[in-house]
Amino acid sequence: MLFPSRFKFPGAQQFETIAAFACAVLVLLGWLILQMNWIGLAVLVLCAAYVIGGYESAREGFTTLLEEKELDVDLLMIVAALGAAGLGLWRQEYFLIVDGGILILIFAISGALEGYAMRRTERSIRGLMQLTPDTARVLRGNGEVAVTIAQLQVGDRLLVKPGERIPTDALITDGHSTINQAAITGESIPVEKAIGDEVFAGTLNGNGALQLKVHQPPESSLIQRVIRLVEQAQTEKPPSQQFIERFERGYAKVIVIAGIVLALLPPFLWNWDWETTIYRALIFLVVASPCALMAAIMPTLLSGIANGARQGILFKNGSQLEQMGRLQAIAFDKTGTLTTGQPDVCQVIPAPGYAEREVLQVAAALEAYSEHPIGQAIYQYATRQMQVPPAQEIQASPGQGIWGLVNDQSVRVGRFDFVKPHLSQCPDLLRTQSQQCQQEGKTVVWVVQENLALGLIVIADRVRIDATQTIAQLKAIGVSPIIMLTGDNQETARTVAAAVGIDQVYAELLPEDKLDLIRQLQQKYGHVAMVGDGINDAPALAQASVGIAMGAAGSDVALETADVVLMADRLDKIATAVKLGRRSQAIVKQNIVFALGFIGLLLIANFTGNINLPLGVIGHEGSTVLVTLSGLRLLR
Structure with a gap:
């Protein structure tokens, strides 16, 4: 009943999403028609659901079987669904065909989610490539x-x-x-x-x-190296994913082998008739299908994702919510993450005998004509507080400073080397404070009028208001150490780190350096998150156990590469995300124990002959519903 191989779909990933939706509609429609006792039409509709929803799982299952000589859960699902359908037709218990359709629907939804993740990865690479002109x-x-x-x-x-x-x-x-x-x-x-x-x-x-x-x-080029690093980091499977894949195949082998044994040996061992034997074997395939086990995870994670979305935390991948609960260390980028990423006036230091207002007015009068980011920061800071006088005969020296006439007096604003030849004297206090600010990684702008130093304007990248509180919250819930990875200089990095309570600082890093350090931190601490906003953070975001991007300030590539996006740029939501991840992890563990325990009880009941197929289906689907409802607790 599968589509012929020559059939060309518009896109495999888009088809998975359409197939999952169509399968859900057809299963529901088939069930409704079955309630009306239109058997033939119901069977036809449900067969269409099997074909559409099960195509991709059947293709993957048979490909794995033929090429890798391995059994996986996809193939087990097809066998269980077809077995339920065949038995339903044989015994004229047609609701079993609906049960098989539900099994197929669960896997179709899983395939659609995987397709979404693949499309997100492709978009992140395209975003990197579009950064450079054609x-x-x-x-x-x-x-x-x-x-x-x-x-x-x-x-x-x-x-x-x-x-x-x-x-x-x-x-x-x-x-x-x-x-x-x-x-x-x-x-x-x-x-x-x-x-x-x-x-x-x-x-x-x-x-x-x-x-x-x-x-x-x-x-x-550096950007091309970043692209290759992102591609490599995103295609590497974490150990947890490899373990899950091995578990699925092992589980499938056990169930298939056990099903074959149950279909062949009981007539010889316990003198069962063949009808009873096949009946018990098919009950086994139904109750042993891992629907409840799968429902133990996805509804919980999807509920957590919805909960996070209400709080401005966008989880792009359900598994990353679980990873958030396992974090042992977290690394932050500095610029645009712990800081605002924009130059701003943080201090005005007047020379003896002058006021801050005079220093700002004179400097802003010239910087009004500057296109330099620092000049614009000074002008915008001044105009929020005062009227700026006009200036004439403006001239600029790129990278050095600007000069002109303000109130018919000669004024120079810029680096110390730029203004020094025009200073008749320089107060020692200004020199000392200038050196101290530069040692802290700040930019110092000198303001000189008629050969006299009026004062200094100190420019820095401001620390976010919630940065210190966020670091304290993370430490309080046991996430430690807190690390800074930045391309900025050592002095600036250490100053910001000291201000917010960072434990370890790595500065003057290129993108590949950040990636290497994330790998080293993962080897040392295990699960490590990376928080960033720029192109240079993309490889590290992709490599980290969880990549967290700033939503409003982050670059397109950082947003596409990251697993979690803070939509309102509120750092304090990181601690909220960790708590949500830990709660989801606890619920998933509870659900897995319940699902496995219930499957065990159904199997025991089947082996002792105390359960028929309808009861097996009810128990199987009932446990799935209960586990799903348990996962929905995270919506609160």
């Missing part, structure tokens, strides 16, 4: 030629205009600009790049035009 401007002679990234050669000269993404890893040969590479390296503030510096594919150019030289093949 073409690059290659300088040839006196003109520009647009070529695809795959056609780039080592030695090609490229032009990247302001606001464009870098097409491939390359070295700057002319120009200077600020490059926003937070998504790749995790650095919290756009980085100044000049001649000789390396830029990465997928990073965003600032306000300067750049000429680049390709120094390595495009396929060796």
Whole structure:
């Protein structure tokens, strides 16, 4: 009754979802028609449910049998369902065909969920690939030629205009600009790049035009390595998954062998007649089918997923809810995760004799004309508090600072090296405080007016309000150690870690470094979660036992790669997710014990002859319903 092999479906994964829905409708319709005593039509409808819902399981079961010489639960389900249908037709107990349809429906739903997970993986890889532009401007002679990234050669000269993404890893040969590479390296503030510096594919150019030289093949770029790492990490099966697959096949072998033995030996051992023997063997196949065992897990996890969704926690994979309950350690990215990911004014330090307001007004007057992220942060911070005076004769030195006239007085704002030649004197207090702030990983902007230092403006990536509370909550429920993995510098990382209570800090990491560290942490602690938001976190998110992404601030690739998404960027929901995972794990264990115990009781009743097929079906389906209702407790 299977579809012919030449039949082409629009997409195997989409077909699984459609098949599960169609099977559910047909099983329900067949049951209703059977209640009306239209036997022929009911059997026809239920056969259609068997064909549509059981196609994929039958294909996988027979493929495993023929190619790997192994039995699995898919094949066992088909045998049990067909056995129930055959016996139902033989004894004219047609409700048994409905029971077989329900068995098939359970597996069809499972296949649809697996198809969803596969589509999510494919989307995450496509998102990575779309990060880089399709073409690059290659300088040839006196003109520009647009070529695809795959056609780039080592030695090609490229032009990247302001606001464009870098097409491939390359070295700057002319120009200077600020490059926003937070998504790749995790650095919290756009980085100044000049001649000789390396830029990465997928990073965003600032306000300067750049000429680049390709120094390595495009396929060796950092973003391409990230893609390969994500692909590898997502295809690796965790030990728990391998154990489940082995258990399913072992369980199927035991049931099939036991069913054959029950169908052959009793007439010789206990003088049973063949009708009784076959009857008991088919009861065995029905009551031994692992429906209750499967219902012990999925309804619980789906209920937990629904519970989490109501609280702004999106679990993409039911197994990850269970993994959350097993966490022993957790690693955080810094930029955009523990911090806001945006440069902000955290302190204004006036020189003796001046006020904070004066320092801010003068600096903001010039920065109003700046396109630099730090300049914009200063301007926006000032305008929230005061009126900014106009400025004239504005000029900028990329990567250094800006100067002009404010109230007819010369003003310079920028790095210390930029303003130093124009300082007649510099208070020792400002020097000391500037050095202290830089040691903490903060950016210091000097404000000088008419050769006098007015003060300092300190820029930093702010720590999220709920970060400290979240770390404390995780430690309180036994998740330890708490680790930070960041591409930012050591000073900034240590400052943030000390502020929020992080136990271990690893800084200046590339994506592959984060991936390696997650693997090391898993070897040491077992189940390890990773929390991140950027492209550079994607491989580590994929490798971790549970990858957790920030929903509002996270990059598309981080959101697609992660197993759990915090929709409102509330870090405190991580502890909630862990508690939900632990509760789901406890309920799953209770359900498994109940399911196995009930199957055992039904088998004993069958062996002693104290149960008939209708009672076996009722017991089998009843235990499944009870286990399902138990799992629904997580909806509360």
